[in-house]
Amino acid sequence: MRFEPVSADPRQHPPAATSTAPPLANGHHGPPLPVPVAAPAPQPPRHRVDFAVVRELRRQLSERLTRWQRGREFTPDEEETERARLAVAVVAEYADSVRRAGTPMPAEEERLLLDQVTAELVGLGRLQTLLVDDTIEEVHILGCDQVRITRHGGGVDWAEPIADSDDELVEILQAAARRAGATERSLSTSKPTLDLQLPDGSRLAAVFLVSHRPYAVIRKHNTLDVSLDDIAGSRPDLDEMIDPLLRDFLRASMRAGLNIMVAGLAGAGKTTIIRALMNEIPPDEPYVLLEESRELLPARRNHRHRAVMSFEAREGHGERGLDGRPAGEVTIADLIPVSLRMGVLRIIVGEVRSREIVPMLQAMTTSRGSMCTIHARTPAGVGERIVELALAHGREMTVDQARRMAGNALDLIVYVTVEDETAIGGRKHRFVSHVEEVIGAGDTGRITTTTVFGPGPDGRAVPLHLPERVRDQLLRVGYDARLLTRWIEAGTGAWRRPRQTRLARR
Numbered sequence: 001m002r003f004e005p006v007s008a009d010p011r012q013h014p015p016a017a018t019s020t021a022p023p024l025a026n027g028h029h030g031p032p033l034p035v036p037v038a039a040p041a042p043q044p045p046r047h048r049v050d051f052a053v054v055r056e057l058r059r060q061l062s063e064r065l066t067r068w069q070r071g072r073e074f075t076p077d078e079e080e081t082e083r084a085r086l087a088v089a090v091v092a093e094y095a096d097s098v099r100r101a102g103t104p105m106p107a108e109e110e111r112l113l114l115d116q117v118t119a120e121l122v123g124l125g126r127l128q129t130l131l132v133d134d135t136i137e138e139v140h141i142l143g144c145d146q147v148r149i150t151r152h153g154g155g156v157d158w159a160e161p162i163a164d165s166d167d168e169l170v171e172i173l174q175a176a177a178r179r180a181g182a183t184e185r186s187l188s189t190s191k192p193t194l195d196l197q198l199p200d201g202s203r204l205a206a207v208f209l210v211s212h213r214p215y216a217v218i219r220k221h222n223t224l225d226v227s228l229d230d231i232a233g234s235r236p237d238l239d240e241m242i243d244p245l246l247r248d249f250l251r252a253s254m255r256a257g258l259n260i261m262v263a264g265l266a267g268a269g270k271t272t273i274i275r276a277l278m279n280e281i282p283p284d285e286p287y288v289l290l291e292e293s294r295e296l297l298p299a300r301r302n303h304r305h306r307a308v309m310s311f312e313a314r315e316g317h318g319e320r321g322l323d324g325r326p327a328g329e330v331t332i333a334d335l336i337p338v339s340l341r342m343g344v345l346r347i348i349v350g351e352v353r354s355r356e357i358v359p360m361l362q363a364m365t366t367s368r369g370s371m372c373t374i375h376a377r378t379p380a381g382v383g384e385r386i387v388e389l390a391l392a393h394g395r396e397m398t399v400d401q402a403r404r405m406a407g408n409a410l411d412l413i414v415y416v417t418v419e420d421e422t423a424i425g426g427r428k429h430r431f432v433s434h435v436e437e438v439i440g441a442g443d444t445g446r447i448t449t450t451t452v453f454g455p456g457p458d459g460r461a462v463p464l465h466l467p468e469r470v471r472d473q474l475l476r477v478g479y480d481a482r483l484l485t486r487w488i489e490a491g492t493g494a495w496r497r498p499r500q501t502r503l504a505r506r
Contacts, residue, residue, distance in 0.1 A: 243462075332349060
C-alpha cells in the first residue's frame with residue numbers, strides 16, 4: 001500500500017482572471033479601475049493516505065503501548081512520551097518495509113502517515129490533518145465526504161473525505177467530545193449538538209440527527225498569543241487591525257481600568273482584539289475568565305498571567321428540573337456571581353450571547369477593567385443588540401432599564417469590521433473602525449456615545465473627537481488625550497501600511 005498524489009481538479013481551481021488595465025489607484029476621484037488578479041501560487045501536491053494502513057499501524061501501536069503500560073506506574077507525561085516514541089518506531093518500520101519492496105517513501109509522506117496514526121490513537125482521526133495545517137482558517141465538514149476549507153486570505157479548497165461514512169464521522173466527533181475540554185461534553189441522541197475547544201485551541205461546533213447529515217465547523221485560532229503591538233503592524237504575518245494612535249489609546253484604557261465591549265460580526269477578529277487587550281493586564285494581577293468553551297485561555301500558555309482563574313460553562317445532561325434546565329447545567333450567568341466573590345477587579349467573558357449579559361453588566365458596574373465580546377452587524381446596532389439580549393433575562397427587565405444599565409457599566413465599545421473581497425479577487429480585511437465612548441443613557445432613553453475613533457478615508461479608525469467621560473481616568477495613568485487634537489484636525493490616522501483594497505473610495 002502506498003500514497004498517491006491527488007491530481008488537481010480544474011473545477012476546484014478555476015483559471016485566474018487577467019487584465020491589462022493599470023492597477024487600482026488609492027485616490028478619491030473617479031470610479032475604480034480594473035485590477036489584474038494575480039494567478040494563485042502553485043500548491044504542492046497533496047498525498048492521499050491509505051487509511052487501511054493507518055488502522056493497522058494504529059492497532060500495532062496500541063498493542064505495544066498496552067504491553068508497556070502493563071504492570072508499570074507512569075505519569076501522563078511519561079505515557080505521552082512513550083506513545084510518541086512507539087508511533088515513530090511503528091511508522092519507521094512500515095516505511096522500511098515499503099522501501100525494501102522497491103517503493104521509496106518520501107519523508108513528507110512518512111511524516112503525514114505518522115500524524116495520522118497518532119491521531120487515530122487519540123481519537124481525532126483524519127481531523128488531525130486539518131488541525132496541523134497552519135494555512136487553514138476555517139473548515140466546514142458537510143458530511144463525511146464534503147470538506148470545505150477556507151484558507152487565510154480567503155482562498156477556498158475542497159479536502160479529502162474526513163471519514164469513510166457519516167457514522168464514522170460521528171464517532172470521531174464523539175471521541176473528540178470525550179477527550180477535549182475540562183468540562184463534560186457529549187454528542188448523543190439526547191444531545192445532538194456539540195461546542196468545544198480542540199487540543200490545538202481550535203473551536204469545534206457540530207450537529208447531527210436534527211440535520212440531514214452530520215455537520216461540523218472548525219474555526220482555527222492561529223494567533224493564540226498576540227499583543228497590541230502585533231496587531232498595530234509590528235508583525236507582518238498579521239492584519240494591521242489598529243494604528244499606533246489607537247494602540248496607545250487602548251493601552252492607556254487598560255491601565256485606567258476601563259470596561260470595554262468588543263463588537264463585530266462573526267469572524268471579524270473580536271477574539272484577537274480581546275487577546276491583545278488581555279496581554280496588557282499586569283502579570284501578577286488575578287482576574288476571572290469566563291467562556292462557554294475555552295478560546296482565550298490558550299493565549300495564557302506562556303504563563304504570563306499566573307493568577308488567571310479560568311471558568312468554563314458546563315452542559316446539562318439528563319432530565320430537566322423544576323427550573324426547566326437540564327441537571328448539572330452551569331451557565332455563564334451562573335458563574336458571574338461566583339466570579340464577584342473571587343476577589344478580582346476584572347471579569348472577562350469570551351462572548352455574551354443571551355441572558356448572561358445582565359449579570360455581566362451588573363458585574364461591570366462594580367468592577368474595573370472588565371471586558372466581553374458581542375455580535376453586532378453595525379456599530380450603531382450594538383446598543384440595540386445589548387437591549388435585545390437583556391430582555392431575554394426575564395419579564396422584570398425593561399428596555400429603559402437595560403439601556404441605563406449599559407450606560408452605567410460600559411466605558412468603551414470597540415467595533416471590529418471585516419470586509420470580504422474574495423469574490424472580486426481580493427482578501428478579507430479585518431480592522432477596528434470605531435471606538436465609541438459610552439456617556440450614559442440620554443434623555444431619549446437611548447445609550448449616548450461619543451465617537452472617539454471613527455472611519456477615515458479607507459474605512460479604518462482615525463481620531464475624530466476627544467473623550468469626555470473617561471478623560472480624567474486616562475490622565476491618571478499618564479495619557480493625555482489632547483495629543484490626538486492635531487490628528488483630529490488633519491482627519492487622518494497613523495496607519496503604517498496602505499490598505500490594499502480592490503475598491504476605490506470616493
